[in-house]
Each structure stands twice: as structure tokens, then as C-alpha cells.
Amino acid sequence: MKNFVTKKDFIKDIAIQRIDILFKMAEEVYRKDQRLANRYVELAYLIALRARVRIPKKYKYRICKKCRTYLVPGKTLSVRLRSRREPHIIMKCTTCGYIRRIPYKKVLKTLNKKTISSGES
Numbered sequence: 001m002k003n004f005v006t007k008k009d010f011i012k013d014i015a016i017q018r019i020d021i022l023f024k025m026a027e028e029v030y031r032k033d034q035r036l037a038n039r040y041v042e043l044a045y046l047i048a049l050r051a052r053v054r055i056p057k058k059y060k061y062r063i064c065k066k067c068r069t070y071l072v073p074g075k076t077l078s079v080r081l082r083s084r085r086e087p088h089i090i091m092k093c094t095t096c097g098y099i100r101r102i103p104y105k106k107v108l109k110t111l112n113k114k115t116i117s118s119g120e121s
């Protein structure tokens with residue numbers, strides 16, 4: 001039995017590829033043109049929405065859920081650590097003020113994956 005890829009899977013695959021490209025473009029263009037970077041991540045978000053795919057984990061924290069700004073630590077994103085009870089990270093979008101709390105363990109996991117997958121440069 002051959003494992004045929006359905007049309008739906010095909011669309012999802014393309015969507016993920018495009019999201020990846022858009023985030024990379026946003027990263028490149030950000031220093032020169034913040035507006036364009038925001039446009040790219042907004043497009044990535046819309047593609048994800050339309051194709052019903054999730055934004056890849058490595059990019060999940062790079063886009064504001066509320067205003068869809070491209071989040072750059074130290075620029076559009078303020079990151080704070082809290083160690084009370086369960087250690088967690090507070091990520092605040094400096095554009096709209098949206099606050100996201102992420103358990104420290106979860107972030108570490110994501111970061112580790114990122115360093116492993118982006119070996120070449």
C-alpha cells in the first residue's frame with residue numbers, strides 16, 4: 001500500500017514552508033524596515049489561519065497574538081523572568097501591551113530544539 005499524500009496535506013506542507021520563509025524574511029528585513037517585517041509575520045499568520053496549520057514552535061513566540069507584531073527581544077518584546085512558585089517568563093509586547101506567561105521549562109524545550117535544528121549558518 002502506498003501512502004498517498006492528500007491534497008489537504010499538500011496545502012498544509014506548502015503553508016508551513018511559506019510561514020518559514022516569511023519569518024526568515026521578517027528577521028532579515030527587520031533592521032531596515034520594521035513595517036515590512038510586521039507585514040511578513042502578519043501574512044504568515046494569515047496563511048496559518050487559512051491552511052489551518054499551527055505556527056511552528058520556533059516562531060510561536062515571535063509574533064504577538066493580539067496585534068501580530070513581529071516580536072524582537074529588546075525592541076518590540078520585553079522579557080522578564082519570575083521565579084516565584086513555578087518559574088516562568090513574562091513576555092510583553094511593547095506595541096500593544098499584551099502579556100504572555102510561559103513556564104520556564106516550556107521555553108527551554110523550545111530553545112533547545114531551535115539550537116539543535118539551526119546548526120548551520
Ligand SMILES: [Zn+2]
Binds near residue numbers: 065098
Ligand atoms: Zn501586541
